[in-house]
Amino acid sequence: xxxxxxxxxxxxxxxxxxxxxxxxxxxxxxxxxxxxxxxxxxxxxxxxxxxxxxxxxxxxxxxxxxxxxxxxxxxxxxxxxxxxxxxxxxxxxxxxxxxxxxxxxxxxxxxxxxxx
Amino acid sequence: xxxxxxxxxxxxxxxxxxxxxxxxxxxxxxxxxxxxxxxxxxxxxxxxxxxxxxxxxxxxxxxxxxxxxxxxxxxxxxxxxxxxxxxxxxxxxxxxxxxxxxxxxxxxxxxx
Numbered sequence: 001x002x003x004x005x006x007x008x009x010x011x012x013x014x015x016x017x018x019x020x021x022x023x024x025x026x027x028x029x030x031x032x033x034x035x036x037x038x039x040x041x042x043x044x045x046x047x048x049x050x051x052x053x054x055x056x057x058x059x060x061x062x063x064x065x066x067x068x069x070x071x072x073x074x075x076x077x078x079x080x081x082x083x084x085x086x087x088x089x090x091x092x093x094x095x096x097x098x099x100x101x102x103x104x105x106x107x108x109x110x111x112x113x114x115x116x
Numbered sequence: 117x118x119x120x121x122x123x124x125x126x127x128x129x130x131x132x133x134x135x136x137x138x139x140x141x142x143x144x145x146x147x148x149x150x151x152x153x154x155x156x157x158x159x160x161x162x163x164x165x166x167x168x169x170x171x172x173x174x175x176x177x178x179x180x181x182x183x184x185x186x187x188x189x190x191x192x193x194x195x196x197x198x199x200x201x202x203x204x205x206x207x208x209x210x211x212x213x214x215x216x217x218x219x220x221x222x223x224x225x226x227x228x
Contacts, residue, residue, distance in 0.1 A: 004159075033216075041220075042201075042203060042218035042219060042220055042221055043154075043160065043218050044218075045215065045216065045217065048215065056215065090159050090160075092159070092160075092216075104150075104162035104165075105152075105160075105162065105216055106161075106162075107158075107159025107160050107161065108159050109157075109158055109159055110159055
């Protein structure tokens with residue numbers, strides 16, 4: 001199984017709502033990632049988890065709160081978002097090791113988020 | 117992080133070879149060159165990677181200049197399914213985490 005699944009596929013939320021995005025993989029990967037992608041732009045790294053611990057936070061606002069409850073699951077909790085946070089949110093996973101090796105990242109299809 | 121530059125867009129005829137260039141003049145000795153692509157409405161997917169020597173796999177070939185300041189991704193026979201954004205990415209061997217920084221990429225159109 002070389003699949004990363006993300007739920008939901010689409011999400012519409014108001015600025016006062018609290019919602020969560022979910023990502024799951026069963027490839028035994030110990031690194032998991034969140035990216036944000038605006039239309040016609042490349043993905044931007046948000047967070048990196050290695051061995052279920054947060055190792056990189058790319059200065060993401062606190063209204064985005066990641067969580068890695070176990071080695072297969074990654075969540076992104078959303079609270080008090082702004083309309084400019086509307087984007088495609090991509091989850092990825094990879095083995096951990098030498099960064100230059102073929103530690104290819106496997107990406108999910110993303111969650112299309114709209115903030116009203 | 118060392119940067120890459122790629123053309124914004126390219127066109128190819130179906131079943132013709134495609135050469136997608138990438139410049140990385142500030143590449144360091146520990147940087148691997150990776151290529152990913154993103155098909156419409158999908159997440160990115162790994163294509164190929166290399167360090168110094170040319171590489172081939174079932175999807176593509178990667179030609180790396182002798183001074184490593186540039187590389188070219190080669191699709192031997194473009195199909196309509198190869199229409200995507202192609203990203204050339206440098207990944208530092210020395211870092212202990214897998215940080216992947218995407219540049220703007222090249223949008224490849226394939227003409228039937």
